[in-house]
Amino acid sequence: MIEVRDLLKVFDTRGQVVRAVDNVSTGVAKGEVVVVLGPSGSGKSTFLRCLNGLEHFDAGHVSINGIPLADPKTDINAYRREVGMVFQHFNLFPHMTVLENLCLAQKVVRKRNKAEREAKARALLDKVGIAEKANEFPSRLSGGQQQRVAIARALAMEPKVMLFDEPTSALDPEMVGEVLDVMKTLAKEGMTMVCVTHEMGFAREVADRVLFFDHGKLLEDSAPAAFFDSPKDPRAQAFLRQVL
Amino acid sequence: MIKHKKAQWPWHGLTALVLVGLAISLYLATSMMAYEWRWNRVPQYFAYQAEEAQRAASYGTVAEIVVQGDNARVTLKGEDGEPQVLDVVKDSLQLSRGDDVAEGDQIGVTRHWAAGPLAWGLWTTLWLSVVSGALGLVIGLFAGLCRLSNNPTLRDLSTVYVELVRGTPLLVQIFIFYFFIGTVLNLSREFAGVAALALFTGAYVAEIVRAGVQSIARGQNEAARSLGLNASQSMRHVILPQAFKRVLPPLAGQFISLVKDTSLVSVIAITELTKSGREAITTSFSTFEIWFCVAGLYLLINLPLSHLASRLERRLAQSD
Numbered sequence: 331m332i333e334v335r336d337l338l339k340v341f342d343t344r345g346q347v348v349r350a351v352d353n354v355s356t357g358v359a360k361g362e363v364v365v366v367l368g369p370s371g372s373g374k375s376t377f378l379r380c381l382n383g384l385e386h387f388d389a390g391h392v393s394i395n396g397i398p399l400a401d402p403k404t405d406i407n408a409y410r411r412e413v414g415m416v417f418q419h420f421n422l423f424p425h426m427t428v429l430e431n432l433c434l435a436q437k438v439v440r441k442r443n444k445a446e447r448e449a450k451a452r453a454l455l456d457k458v459g460i461a462e463k464a465n466e467f468p469s470r471l472s473g474g475q476q477q478r479v480a481i482a483r484a485l486a487m488e489p490k491v492m493l494f495d496e497p498t499s500a501l502d503p504e505m506v507g508e509v510l511d512v513m514k515t516l517a518k519e520g521m522t523m524v525c526v527t528h529e530m531g532f533a534r535e536v537a538d539r540v541l542f543f544d545h546g547k548l549l550e551d552s553a554p555a556a557f558f559d560s561p562k563d564p565r566a567q568a569f570l571r572q573v574l
Numbered sequence: 575m576i577k578h579k580k581a582q583w584p585w586h587g588l589t590a591l592v593l594v595g596l597a598i599s600l601y602l603a604t605s606m607m608a609y610e611w612r613w614n615r616v617p618q619y620f621a622y623q624a625e626e627a628q629r630a631a632s633y634g635t636v637a638e639i640v641v642q643g644d645n646a647r648v649t650l651k652g653e654d655g656e657p658q659v660l661d662v663v664k665d666s667l668q669l670s671r672g673d674d675v676a677e678g679d680q681i682g683v684t685r686h687w688a689a690g691p692l693a694w695g696l697w698t699t700l701w702l703s704v705v706s707g708a709l710g711l712v713i714g715l716f717a718g719l720c721r722l723s724n725n726p727t728l729r730d731l732s733t734v735y736v737e738l739v740r741g742t743p744l745l746v747q748i749f750i751f752y753f754f755i756g757t758v759l760n761l762s763r764e765f766a767g768v769a770a771l772a773l774f775t776g777a778y779v780a781e782i783v784r785a786g787v788q789s790i791a792r793g794q795n796e797a798a799r800s801l802g803l804n805a806s807q808s809m810r811h812v813i814l815p816q817a818f819k820r821v822l823p824p825l826a827g828q829f830i831s832l833v834k835d836t837s838l839v840s841v842i843a844i845t846e847l848t849k850s851g852r853e854a855i856t857t858s859f860s861t862f863e864i865w866f867c868v869a870g871l872y873l874l875i876n877l878p879l880s881h882l883a884s885r886l887e888r889r890l891a892q893s894d
Contacts, residue, residue: 415800
């Protein structure tokens with residue numbers, strides 16, 4: 331489903347060269363849930379953002395569903411339609427109601443008619459458990475509710491892959507559960523997912539594979555049980571000692 | 575510390591007192607220099623009864639005068655036998671029945687209400703402001719987006735435009751437009767005036783638009799793009815609506831400035847409010863009254879404008 335080969339992303343700010351993603355090669359199979367772990371600044375978010383072209387990479391090859399991202403002939407907008415993304419800070423459109431947030435891309439990109447897109451939106455809001463907030467503005471919602479709306483908004487485009495960029499990091503602790511529950515449901519339904527997260531419990535319970543990043547390098551790629559119980563890389567061992 | 579709620583009205587009362595005091599001292603100051611206020615001369619500059627002379631078309635005699643209320647219907651019988659019927663105001667009638675008239679003799683006048691110079695000036699200022707404001711908004715939006723473009727040529731051109739216009743006085747721009755570009759391209763003075771005002775406003779609107787767009791968090795564009803919207807769809811549906819809400823106050827300020835700046839086109843002999851005020855003074859000699867009236871008329875345009883802007887701002891704030 332997702333194929334990454336020799337991905338390289340270098341940040342060059344005023345002479346300071348940082349290899350944010352350093353020769354990463356991996357793949358994600360259809361229906362697989364991959365959790366990306368690592369200390370902050372390890373390049374895991376940059377890696378995720380390279381997957382849907384929000385970040386331009388310097389070398390390598392990324393393809394989803396066989397469509398290469400770096401190919402100039404690839405229509406980046408058509409590519410992104412198939413890849414949903416959920417952000418740390420939700421990034422809901424504040425000037426639109428929840429329903430309008432879910433309908434905008436369906437209308438502009440998918441050209442669905444009003445009845446169809448609203449039915450889809452309401453069904454998704456129902457699924458994430460906030461059907462009654464359809465006509466509220468995002469500012470009236472709690473963080474957890476906003477993040478669930480953001481997930482529903484991405485799902486409204488019927489993506490084949492979902493990317494999660496620290497979806498629970500900006501939430502109050504009591505709201506983390508409701509968002510993770512939605513993600514678990516998605517995983518059970520067979521959605522292909524890549525999650526950057528600090529939720530070790532989620533990783534252990536839901537992930538099929540865990541990727542461990544540090545200093546832009548993919549250091550470990552193993553099943554969650556193996557990773558949490560007997561990490562092979564010394565930096566992964568140190569990281570787990572810190573967080574567990 | 576506990577916040578006590580204090581009554582506000584005594585302070586508003588004090589404000590009123592200060593204003594009244596200022597007005598009184600102004601009045602006293604003018605009375606000391608023996609200025610004679612003649613407000614009764616002002617209304618005729620807004621609207622007056624225009625007189626139109628009615629003249630005989632050929633040699634003949636007055637055949638009949640029929641008086642109906644304030645009007646009189648005069649029938650002239652020409653030498654060639656052709657009758658001519660004229661309606662005039664009774665008190666302006668200078669002939670009686672049987673009088674001979676020559677071709678071109680004035681029989682009387684008709685009166686009708688006509689807009690005075692200040693009313694025309696107000697109208698000219700209004701349409702100048704509306705037309706150049708609308709054009710300036712379009713130019714500014716386009717130039718502002720060009721400044722944010724990835725294309726270096728568009729970016730350079732819009733930067734040159736903004737810097738050139740912001741760095742030179744509007745008065746000079748108006749002269750250049752009228753005397754140089756207007757002569758080369760054979761433009762009318764109104765066209766030159768509107769073009770200068772629109773380009774001037776456009777440069778400032780461009781900067782306002784740019785600032786507004788840049789103030790929207792990057793995540794908004796990223797979220798829109800990640801949903802498959804292209805750059806212009808994201809701009810149109812996500813960024814600009816939010817930016818518009820933020821730039822409304824400076825934009826309203828810019829349009830209020832524009833209304834006032836239209837007074838500068840009087841230098842190329844467009845008779846807008848300020849110039850008609852000056853003309854009214856040359857015939858009335860009521861300098862103070864006319865200038866106060868002109869100031870009041872500008873306020874008459876601008877106060878509703880800022881009221882409208884704040885109402886719009888409140889309406890857009892419902893999503894916060």
